[in-house]
Amino acid sequence: MAPAPPGWTYPDPVPGLRHAMRLTGGAAAAAAPPRAAAPAHGGYHRAAPKPARSRPITLSRAAHPPVVRPAASARDRRLAEIAMLTVMVFWAGNFVVVKGALAELPPVAFTTIRFLLGAAVLLVICRWREGSVSLPRRDLVQLAALGAIGFAIYQALWTTALGQTTAADSALLVAATPIITALVAAAIGADELTPQMLLGALVAFAGVALVVLTGADGGFGGRAIGNILTLVAAACWALYVSFGAPVLRRHSPLRTTTWTVTFGTLFLLPLGAWEYAAGNPHPTIATALAVLYAGLVSVAFGNVAQFWGVKVLGPTRAANFQFLVPALAVALAGVFLSEQIRVEQVIGGIVIVLGILVARGGRRVGGRPLEVAV
Numbered sequence: 001m002a003p004a005p006p007g008w009t010y011p012d013p014v015p016g017l018r019h020a021m022r023l024t025g026g027a028a029a030a031a032a033p034p035r036a037a038a039p040a041h042g043g044y045h046r047a048a049p050k051p052a053r054s055r056p057i058t059l060s061r062a063a064h065p066p067v068v069r070p071a072a073s074a075r076d077r078r079l080a081e082i083a084m085l086t087v088m089v090f091w092a093g094n095f096v097v098v099k100g101a102l103a104e105l106p107p108v109a110f111t112t113i114r115f116l117l118g119a120a121v122l123l124v125i126c127r128w129r130e131g132s133v134s135l136p137r138r139d140l141v142q143l144a145a146l147g148a149i150g151f152a153i154y155q156a157l158w159t160t161a162l163g164q165t166t167a168a169d170s171a172l173l174v175a176a177t178p179i180i181t182a183l184v185a186a187a188i189g190a191d192e193l194t195p196q197m198l199l200g201a202l203v204a205f206a207g208v209a210l211v212v213l214t215g216a217d218g219g220f221g222g223r224a225i226g227n228i229l230t231l232v233a234a235a236c237w238a239l240y241v242s243f244g245a246p247v248l249r250r251h252s253p254l255r256t257t258t259w260t261v262t263f264g265t266l267f268l269l270p271l272g273a274w275e276y277a278a279g280n281p282h283p284t285i286a287t288a289l290a291v292l293y294a295g296l297v298s299v300a301f302g303n304v305a306q307f308w309g310v311k312v313l314g315p316t317r318a319a320n321f322q323f324l325v326p327a328l329a330v331a332l333a334g335v336f337l338s339e340q341i342r343v344e345q346v347i348g349g350i351v352i353v354l355g356i357l358v359a360r361g362g363r364r365v366g367g368r369p370l371e372v373a374v
Helices: 017-024 074-101 107-130 137-162 167-174 177-187 195-214 223-249 253-279 285-313 315-336 343-360
Strands: none
Touching: 074 137, 074 167, 074 285, 074 315, 107 137, 107 253, 107 285, 137 167, 137 223, 137 253, 167 195, 167 223, 167 315, 167 343, 177 195, 177 223, 177 343, 195 223, 195 343, 223 253, 253 285, 285 315, 315 343
């Protein structure tokens, strides 16, 4: 048979036959009825025009509205606010508790014991809340490095510095961590350093300088060195937040904190064990209770309660509670450690918080909520 002329096509002798043959590999041809007589035009008829290509059909938002989580009840919000206030008191008290315990335990040894307890509890809670504690292999090295920087090195420096400065100065300087985080994030290209953030950083560091210099006691040593080590520790936490943002977004806050604390503890363990054996300490019951407080209350309960508070209240509102930590720590240090509250210290703390507020300007410093790691 001759090929069809342009614009014409062969008629399908039996409707649906070609489709059936494609499905059955030609078996349907045997069962096909006799071919009908050819129409006019030499057995050809004009092919139907191809339909115009239409746009893909999409469902409107009204058909499939976005999933909206139910808003937290007023009772849940009140409980979350109470929990956040409680955590802030515990975190402020941690400066006082650790400072007192360092009279009997070496700093790194204390930190190691504290985080052994905290890591064990966090692993149990993570397994209970999320069903597993596993991690993909691609994140193991990154989380191990983050644990070394954000918990092992940071905590070793912070605890050692706390032994040389006051609990109040330490709390005020740690409060500047969001500003340091913003600068580090801008330096590595993870965030943009706006003029408002730069102004806030300058204001906050004016407060930092006031705290450091007035705590020097007339010379560069003792408390001044402790204050500088505290700032170096805060810089380690800033590195943890800035470099860890990509991997931290791939997992829940509970899982990432659990593993970074665990890895940090493993890095601390050799040095902490050596320091404990070399110092041969004889801790009292009060020091044992301090270890339990710092490990279970501050690390485990504090982080879990904070996660829940962020979930119920939102990150911005939950972060605002953390401005209470330095003020509460100064007050608690004055009451329980008899530390003198200096006027310059109070002014410096106010200036630091003012600088953070200026830098925030309605956004989160460093791309994450304000964090105080104690």
